[in-house]
Amino acid sequence: MANIKQQIKRNKTNEKRRLLNQSFKSSTKTAVKAVHKAVELKDKDAAVKALNHANKKLDKGQAKGIYHRNFVANHKSDLSKLVNSI
Numbered sequence: 001m002a003n004i005k006q007q008i009k010r011n012k013t014n015e016k017r018r019l020l021n022q023s024f025k026s027s028t029k030t031a032v033k034a035v036h037k038a039v040e041l042k043d044k045d046a047a048v049k050a051l052n053h054a055n056k057k058l059d060k061g062q063a064k065g066i067y068h069r070n071f072v073a074n075h076k077s078d079l080s081k082l083v084n085s086i
Contacts, residue, residue, distance in 0.1 A: 021066050024061060031050065034053070035047060035050040035051050035082065035083065036082070037050075038050045039082050039085070042086055044083075044086050047082075047086060048083060051079055051080065051083045054075075054076075055076055055079070
C-alpha cells in the first residue's frame with residue numbers, strides 16, 4: 001500500500017476508472033454478440049439495428065481511450081461483412 005498521499009488518491013481514481021472501463025467493455029461485447037445472434041437468425045433488420053448500436057459503442061470506446069483505433073476499425077469491418085453476408 002502506498003504511503004504517499006497523492007499516490008493513495010491516484011490508486012482510488014485508477015480503481016474507479018478500471019471498474020467503469022470494465023463495465024463499458026462488457027456492454028460493448030454484449031452489443032457485438034447481438035449482431036452475431038441476429039445474423040445467425042438471418043434477421044436483416046435486427047442485424048442492421050444491432051450493427052449500428054455496436055458501431056456506436058465501439059466509436060465511443062475509442063473516443064474514451066478504452067480501445068485502440070485499429071481494434072475498432074477491425075471489429076467494425078468484420079461486423080459489417082457479417083451483416084452484408086445475409
